[in-house]
Amino acid sequence: MEASRETTAAVHSSSVASGRTLWKDLARDRYLYLLLLPGLFLILLFRYAPMYGIVIAFQDFNIFKGVKGSEWVGFDQFSRLFNSPDFYEILRNTVLISLYKLAASFSIPIILSLLLNELKHVLFKRVTQSIIYLPHFVSWVIFSGIIISFLNPVDGLFNMIASQFGGAKTDYLGSSAYFRSILVLSDIYKEVGWGTIIYLAAISGVNADLYEAARIDGANKGRQMWHVTLPAIRPVIIILVILSLANILEAGFQQVFLLYSPLVYDVGDIIDTYVYRVGIQEANYSYATAAGLFKSFVAMVLIVSVNKLVKMSGQDGLW
């Protein structure tokens, strides 16, 4: 399979030179372009046509003056963001929280799907799958309420249990030591089951003969997972990791916003919550757009570089 790909690629690159082959290639792949067309059309129409709106990050935008009429302020909005007193703190919080989440959201669903795959009882397996993805459907508004009812220092379940055993009551949500862990753990809890779906789809495509061959070679379950399943789903894992870099500066606005308080600003205030508070104060769309653009730019740079690294290592990247 690998070999045949490489030959196609080789044939392809050797024939690029002349213009005639271009037309030949286009004609040869006319049906592929036909397949590409409708999707491309939607993207151009609904995503690129409104793209001019990005420039308002460089403006002091007024909706009634429009993009054309609003005053240009260059990089003022950006420098205001970077020069805000706590910029370092909120950037650090954002990156740390999202990195923890990224690491968890990449590794735990893989492990879970490998284990799920070992459940031989079909009904049990299906019921399990259908239940562990339930928390994904609980919105953060509700879920934060549940977290609070478990962790609050007065009648929270954790504290009630602790006090049964004579323990002291702890204000988990108001404690800088616990806050990030609460964010990360609750995020794992909520999204881990949902995250397994895609890997289960990938695992279902693995050739059953390979397992048989591995068994005959005397490989136990662990070795089968390591030597058969994981390599087979590696391309999907790589793509998902690259794509998840898009969220490198997205630490989860709703979740943080619903759970934080001034007591944990030092560890919990992130770019989005900060910009939100400023925005509420000023109704400043340009500022919010500038912050968004900054986040997207960082993510873009990361994705493109990691994609390059992946391809250099001989794996399939995004393109």
Add this chain to the structure above:
Amino acid sequence: MGLTRGEKAFSVLNYLFFTVLMIVMIYPFWYMIMGSLSDPIYVADGGFFLKPAGFSLSAYEAVLKNVSILTGFQVTFISTVGGTAIGTFLTATTAYAISKRRLRGRMFFAFLVLFTMLFNGGLVPSYLLIKELNMINTYWALILPAAIGAWNIFVMQSFFRGIPEELEEAAKMDGANDLTVFFRIVLPLSKAVLATIGLFIAVWYWNDFFSSVLYSTDKEMWQLQMVLKDLISNTSNAIAQAGISISYQSEVNEFTIKMASIIVSSVPILLVYPFLQKHFVKGAMIGSVKG
């Protein structure tokens, strides 16, 4: 095919682990169901970690009797079905095209797609576009702008790349073109990923409320989640503004309403996954390849 002792032990532990995990994971839904069945008067006392506080169906009554709940269900149902069909199909065609290494301009197209994952023009330009297209208060506005997304395209592309090239080449030997290969070979082999991406898209549409905010001025075109969000927000605000405004819902409790509306709105979409699971049967692809 006998299992070794180690494998047996692993298997038992594995079943045990997932049994515990299920109990842990079902809890938030349990909590919501108990909350939604609680008597608003006793909610204040807490204590429904395991069972409802008192018993009352008033929250479900309030949700199901809401004047806009039926139109909400209808709008969401139509846009979910339409959006999922269009979205899944176009995601597949686009992903298939850019998965082909030989395609000229492939990198350009892929980048074009990726760029939209990170950058967007914002709300007003999108709104003005929909207005220009005369799509305000139509299903098209709720369906088309979100039909295909970069993330889904790339994930689907990576699955397509896993399909052995030999299959395609064999078909081409028999005179098939790219269209027939795509429809006759690639799509049937990709049921698992089509089901997965289809599910993701369906869930997205089902949970969408923001398209209504932007593109519906008529309440008859509000999506379900929008109707429920408004119901909850209105209940809570009636409470927040207590004393400075009139609340006609003072007998209704924001908490129970919230819980009941989540149960009501999520049950239909939760039923989708179990039906899709048959496409995740192990070795599905290989079976077809052999056959």
Add this chain to the structure above:
Amino acid sequence: MTAMLALALAVTACSGNSGNGGKGSEASPANSPQAGGDAATTKPAEPLNISMALMAGPKTPNSWAEKALEEELAAKLGRSVNVEPVFLPDWSELNTKINLLMSGKDTRPNILWTGDTKEYLKWVDAGIVQDVTPSLQKHGKEIINYYTKDTLFYHWDPSGKMFRIPADVPEASYMTTIIRKDWLDKLGLQVPKTLDEYVEVLRAFTKNDPDGNNKNDTYGLSGDNYYRSLIPFFYAYGVDVENFIRQDDGSIKFGSVMPEVKTVLELLQTLYKEGVIDPRMSTAANSSDQIVNDIYASGKAGSFYRFVDYFNPGNSAAVSFKKLNPDGEYISIDPIVGPGGFGSDQPDPGIGWCYLVITDTTNVDDAVQVLNTMATPETFKLFTFGKEGEHYEMKDGIFTPTITPDEGSKLGLGNFGWYIQRKDAANIKNTTEVTEMFESKKATSQPMREKIVVFKALDRPEWDKYSADIKKERDETFWSIITGKKPASAFDEFVAKYEKMGGKQIDEEAAGLLDKQDEEHKQYEAWYSENIEPFK
């Protein structure tokens, strides 16, 4: 996927819509000179279509309330009226929707309801909202009689025009110190009057097992996690940390940096440590009203600073409390008095938290006539509560609905709320007792009303620029002190930082604005006696 949330904030660009909006109003009869004639009577009785953006109530399309209103309007205006409601989405998306609706002339409602004050300036600039003064003079008697001179001042434009009409102006004060009467009796305590007495009562509520269950499970004070819940403490020292406060020497100062705040924070720190203050008040746990209502109803805390509405028998928290604590009784008490003899309830600035604008898409006379009709007590009562005898009964001044809330929602009762929201006798929902309570709050909130500076200006660039960072620093410091995370000396560091963080600019701007405002007020007095007074 990315930036979806930032998106929600970032209402972005608008294309070439700018030039053509707004000029339409010049053609309307409102701006053409009319020598005192009554426009409505001279016009042919063509049907009137009027679209209104609506936020309150159940948002029922094609409702009974809508029809009832249309009939009333037709009778009073002498022409058939078609009301077209434009239902606004829920709060989190409200401003986004309003911006989009206002961006195009074809989507602009004739009458817009809004609570956002910042965008309004842009509408005036763009010329898409109309001056209502001449129409108010002709058709707005009910409106100008209902709103006070002070309220209208904040809606008046220094150019001598009025581009907006207040919609819902809260009562003079709608919050009060609430205390458990039965706990006081049980523990043999008097109703506290001074801060010292109040603190002792709270301590007793915490430690002396007032609910008699032999468990240490009660708190002296609970409430939401905003500063307003701590008002009995702050106001006893005459400080409000959210506002500029008039000082004895006539200058003004941001409340958060007044030295009295440190004293209050020290006291709160002690009380927090002793377990008198519900620790949930310092975290996200008590961020929603629903949760605080539940705490109120559960009866595990002895005192709150909260809504007068809790004393309306139909209030859900009150109902719940009665069921859970049959012997319990909350009472509202006079403001706690501090060592300096000062005490006050929280005054409402009297500006109104939402307002109406009439856009360039309709005849302003027509719109004002509609609003004025809606403001008459009979019409207001009709679309708010329904028909007496059919939907509710009045017995001895007590309002009893004879329909369920669901039926009320179906009828669309409340749909037209927050328009010209009457808080006087027409608000028949209040019991006589509660109405009296609101009445008495005018006096009890007066001391602080005199101290708090209310700025009329919407445009406060320095405040906008620096306040988010300052508030963050303040909230971090104050709550850290209260919970004992930091010593009280952290307050001094905050005050020192305040200057550097832009506090200086904010203070200067505030002083300048206040001077300007006094000047404006003089102009307004003249304008009012000329343009409004004679037309009352």
